[in-house]
Amino acid sequence: MEEDFKNKLIHPGDLKAVVTNALTQLLDPVQKEFEANKEWQDVTDLAYPSEVTAKVVKPKKEKAKGKNKGREGAADEQVALSTAVVEDKDAPPPVAALQQAGENED
Numbered sequence: 001m002e003e004d005f006k007n008k009l010i011h012p013g014d015l016k017a018v019v020t021n022a023l024t025q026l027l028d029p030v031q032k033e034f035e036a037n038k039e040w041q042d043v044t045d046l047a048y049p050s051e052v053t054a055k056v057v058k059p060k061k062e063k064a065k066g067k068n069k070g071r072e073g074a075a076d077e078q079v080a081l082s083t084a085v086v087e088d089k090d091a092p093p094p095v096a097a098l099q100q101a102g103e104n105e106d
Contacts, residue, residue: 001018004010034040 001010001015005012005015034044
């Protein structure tokens with residue numbers, strides 16, 4: 001197959017489809033095991049907590065009239081994005097949860 005691809009007998013799109021299918025078949029049992037194992041999911045949630053992106057909009061100041069027009073309020077019109085990590089208040093601290101997971105393996 002490699003030689004056929006080098007010699008342009010196989011189209012890149014066809015090769016991509018075959019490789020995608022092979023990887024899906026290879027990883028399917030691992031994915032099913034992960035979905036069936038609550039402990040693996042808990043460890044994954046601890047390792048990769050969900051993030052929420054919040055849009056923060058500052059209120060606009062009224063523009064000055066007359067001589068100082070355009071000097072104030074420009075900074076207040078900017079929109080800032082912040083990222084906050086959503087934490088589960090009932091979840092144990094990450095280190096304790098990982099230690100519990102290690103104890104449960106025995």
